[in-house]
Amino acid sequence: MLRVVTHVKPLVDRSLYGALDVSIWSKSIQFNKCAFTTSAFRLNDQSATAGVQSEDTINVCGKDYAKDEWTNVTPNILSKTSRKLHLHPSHPISIIRQRIENHFATFKPLNKFEPTVTTKMNFDDLCIPADHPTRVKSDNYYINATNMLRAHTSAHQLQGLESGATKFLISGDVYRRDEIDSSHYPVFHQMEGLQYFDMGPKITAKQVQDDIASQAELAANTVQLVDDTLIKPENPIQDRHAPEAAQAVVAHLKHSLNSMVRALFKDEPNLQVRWIDAYFPFTSPSWEMEIFYQGEWLEICGCGIVRQDLMDAAGKPACSINMDPPSLHNTNALLLKKGLQNKIGWAFGCGLERLSMVLFDIPDIRLFWSEDERFLSQFAAGEIVKFKPFSKFPPCLKDISFWLPEKEWNENNFCEIVRGVAGDIVENVTKIDDFTHPKTQKRSVCYRITYRSMDRNVTNEEINAIQEKVRSTVEEDLSVQLR
Numbered sequence: 283m284l285r286v287v288t289h290v291k292p293l294v295d296r297s298l299y300g301a302l303d304v305s306i307w308s309k310s311i312q313f314n315k316c317a318f319t320t321s322a323f324r325l326n327d328q329s330a331t332a333g334v335q336s337e338d339t340i341n342v343c344g345k346d347y348a349k350d351e352w353t354n355v356t357p358n359i360l361s362k363t364s365r366k367l368h369l370h371p372s373h374p375i376s377i378i379r380q381r382i383e384n385h386f387a388t389f390k391p392l393n394k395f396e397p398t399v400t401t402k403m404n405f406d407d408l409c410i411p412a413d414h415p416t417r418v419k420s421d422n423y424y425i426n427a428t429n430m431l432r433a434h435t436s437a438h439q440l441q442g443l444e445s446g447a448t449k450f451l452i453s454g455d456v457y458r459r460d461e462i463d464s465s466h467y468p469v470f471h472q473m474e475g476l477q478y479f480d481m482g483p484k485i486t487a488k489q490v491q492d493d494i495a496s497q498a499e500l501a502a503n504t505v506q507l508v509d510d511t512l513i514k515p516e517n518p519i520q521d522r523h524a525p526e527a528a529q530a531v532v533a534h535l536k537h538s539l540n541s542m543v544r545a546l547f548k549d550e551p552n553l554q555v556r557w558i559d560a561y562f563p564f565t566s567p568s569w570e571m572e573i574f575y576q577g578e579w580l581e582i583c584g585c586g587i588v589r590q591d592l593m594d595a596a597g598k599p600a601c602s603i604n605m606d607p608p609s610l611h612n613t614n615a616l617l618l619k620k621g622l623q624n625k626i627g628w629a630f631g632c633g634l635e636r637l638s639m640v641l642f643d644i645p646d647i648r649l650f651w652s653e654d655e656r657f658l659s660q661f662a663a664g665e666i667v668k669f670k671p672f673s674k675f676p677p678c679l680k681d682i683s684f685w686l687p688e689k690e691w692n693e694n695n696f697c698e699i700v701r702g703v704a705g706d707i708v709e710n711v712t713k714i715d716d717f718t719h720p721k722t723q724k725r726s727v728c729y730r731i732t733y734r735s736m737d738r739n740v741t742n743e744e745i746n747a748i749q750e751k752v753r754s755t756v757e758e759d760l761s762v763q764l765r
């Protein structure tokens with residue numbers, strides 16, 4: 283979701299798939315009507331052409347879909363589906379993808395899945411219950427009730443398993459209605475990794491030991507790694523797993539991710555990395571990794587031991603997922619028909635922008651989308667260089683205050699309108715005031731919007747026009763009372 287930055291900046295993500303932060307969950311449980319109307323996009327050039335084909339259908343990645351009451355993808359967002367930054371060899375996102383692929387050299391890379399997935403792939407196949415809050419419309423980009431832009435690369439885990447590979451990587455662009463600040467953008471890139479072993483405890487332990495021993499030496503010791511996590515009832519080994527097998531696979535997962543981080547950051551002085559407990563419906567036990575960056579713990583990765591239900595389902599007719607690209611059908615299909623109930627695996631999902639921001643010193647996540655030569659020309663395939671800011675243009679701050687409607691208020695819808703009207707000129711949205719009138723119990727909020735272009739000076743008149751448009755659209759679409 284576009285979680286608005288509140289006064290006290292939260293240090294963690296909204297845990298889209300991890301439910302440790304109950305307050306975030308309860309915030310996102312409110313349902314809302316579709317807040318978008320075409321009026322939200324008039325001022326944003328980029329959005330003028332992409333996406334909407336007619337009143338009843340919408341064309342996404344070359345395919346027409348019937349619209350329904352779930353449709354909330356916006357032209358601005360759809361315009362990003364063709365960019366495929368992870369496949370441009372000299373783009374920082376792609377450079378990181380290739381580094382990770384080089385590190386996990388024996389894994390099969392799968393990078394060409396389209397971002398359109400069914401809700402079954404994004405949720406059901408990953409054991410995410412029908413009433414789970416991550417499914418809310420206000421957190422996701424729905425094409426219609428049964429199709430969406432993937433919110434994580436985990437949506438392709440079953441396809442990866444059906445490819446027949448016992449270890450694979452999946453990279454792609456993922457879409458979430460999220461907050462607006464320097465490390466959150468509604469489109470970002472993830473790299474998923476999965477590896478599985480035979481289930482028998484002895485075999486697993488042996489495979490794991492051999493594999494760890496055969497991996498290259500840890501690349502650096504400049505990275506300070508802290509891992510205080512323990513397996514405990516709140517973050518348990520699954521009943522179906524023999525503890526010895528699960529422990530061995532946990533050790534392999536942690537070794538694999540630690541050595542990836544050490545390899546990626548070998549030239550980074552004194553980098554601090556920590557493991558923390560997490561929760562994902564599709565793994566148990568589960569963890570997240572964080573890097574200390576610019577004074578905050580930045581979450582880079584979620585991971586855990588794959589739910590056995592998912593392994594069981596792989597290849598079974600019941601999981602009739604779209605096989606795309608078709609070349610993934612291969613000789614192991616026969617084996618897979620039986621499911622993978624005798625295998626135990628780990629999986630991770632990393633944020634590629636987060637890793638790139640640290641490695642290339644890219645201070646603002648919007649820069650990844652820049653088509654400015656002053657940005658693009660700084661990078662070359664295979665190289666990690668520090669980004670040299672070409673200029674920081676002055677910001678223009680505008681506040682907006684309003685009384686909230688009695689029902690159906692959701693900050694994500696507000697952020698989406700700001701993003702729809704202003705496009706990438708909006709750098710940050712921060713709630714600076716929130717009070718409830720003691721007599722009327724009406725709630726009033728004030729947001730500070732920071733406008734700043736990454737490549738030019740903005741004029742006050744231009745921003746005033748945008749702010750006016752934000753005000754009128756918010757008033758019209760969200761039924762707030764402006765103050």
Ligand code: FA5
Pocket residue numbers: 295297298299300433434435436458460465466467468469470471472474562565581582583584585586629630631632633634635636
């Ligand atoms: C997931 O998306 C899980 N699918 C990860 C996973 C895979 C867990 C396999 C277990 C097994 P999460 O919502 O935490 O988890 O996102 C994963 C990573 O994506 C985060 O750690 C962060 O690095 C990155 N990320 C999340 N939201 C954003 C955002 N708005 N902008 C940029 N990066 C983000």
Ligand code: MG
Pocket residue numbers: 295296297298299300570581584
């Ligand atoms: Mg997370």
